[in-house]
Amino acid sequence: MQQPIGIFDSGVGGTSIWKEIQKMLPNEDVIYLADSKNAPYGTKPKEEILRLSIKNTELLLEKACKLIVVACNTATTNAIDYLRTTYEVPFVGIEPAIKPAALKTKTKKVGVLATKGTLSSSLFHNTSKLHASGIEVIEREGTGLVDLIESGQVDSTETYLLLQKYIAPMLEAGIDCLVLGCTHYPYLIPQIKKIVPPNLNIIDSGEAVARQTRAVLEQQNLVAISRKSPSEHQFYTNRELEILESFVKGPNIKTDFIVF
Structure with missing residues (x-):
């Protein structure tokens, strides 16, 4: 299935997860959402973390993501149970190893x-x-x-x-x-x-999260077909593009940076 994987984090940190996913699943398109304006999540009350996680999830669903990686430990530990019971798309979370x-x-x-x-x-x-x-x-x-x-x-x-x-x-x-x-x-x-x-x-947890992402895609028959053209990766941020760009490098990928 050629729909993209969605990834969200409270900023640029989740690009460490993106790198592992891109390495392990080179045929997959990815949409990455950096909510840097609201970083860090770790100091916010649970209700606020849940609200932001819902907002990020719905933005990625609007872009037809087939699976969402919650690339934020704080969002995973405080919101992923709610997300999994509310939305049909599969979620992969992160917790300390x-x-x-x-x-x-x-x-x-x-x-x-x-x-x-x-x-x-x-x-x-x-x-x-x-x-x-x-x-x-x-x-x-x-x-x-x-x-x-x-x-x-x-x-x-x-x-x-x-x-x-x-x-x-x-x-x-x-x-x-x-x-x-x-x-x-x-x-x-x-x-x-x-x-x-x-x-x-x-x-x-980066490599383990990438392995789990691959396993869920395989279990649910969502793996992208092999391709000759480069995979496409879109990065959205609500702060300075330059900082996000400095964390994202990779060969043989098509990359777009967008402010939302």
């Missing part, structure tokens, strides 16, 4: 860097209880990091110092795995690697 971290840790101590909206959600706590029995999960809110990424300051000294402030106590507590619980945070991995020891596992 507690399970792989629990399987990898040798110190039995795992750090989770995420937004307040994710860490305070019932889905996050249920996931931790289910997969992290006997594991100490050390949570830290990454306050301010999304704002810095959204303003194009991924490599700034301010970002580095903020990361150092958040990660240092987790290292002192003995973590050997760090879970990135926000789709913006994979862009900070080069900075994080300057702070953590080389043997520490940094874990994000």
Whole structure:
């Protein structure tokens, strides 16, 4: 089926998920919606997160998306149950990768860097209880990091110092795995690697989400047919195009950027 996959996030962070999906599903067209004007979602009340998630979903449905990836941990943990019961289109969500971290840790101590909206959600706590029995999960809110990424300051000294402030106590507590619980945070991995020891596992959900997207498409017979022409990718944002463009690069794709 040649209808596009829809992806939405509270900004540019979900492009880390888009990259994995584009890599794993090169024949698929994609429409990406960056709600950067309302970023970050992680500091908003649940009712506001739900309202924004509904708005984003309906915009993507208007564009005939066959599947929607909620490329935002906070939106997933606070809104995906409602979205799945309200709309017929299949949804793929994202939550912090507690399970792989629990399987990898040798110190039995795992750090989770995420937004307040994710860490305070019932889905996050249920996931931790289910997969992290006997594991100490050390949570830290990454306050301010999304704002810095959204303003194009991924490599700034301010970002580095903020990361150092958040990660240092987790290292002192003995973590050997760090879970990135926000789709913006994979862009900070080069900075994080300057702070953590080389043997520490940094874990994000991008590849797993792409695999799940492929599995759902296959289960529901929605996979795009093979094609000779490049796949088409449209990126919508309600803030500066230049920042979104700087996060999106890829060969053999047709890319359009649109302000909505």
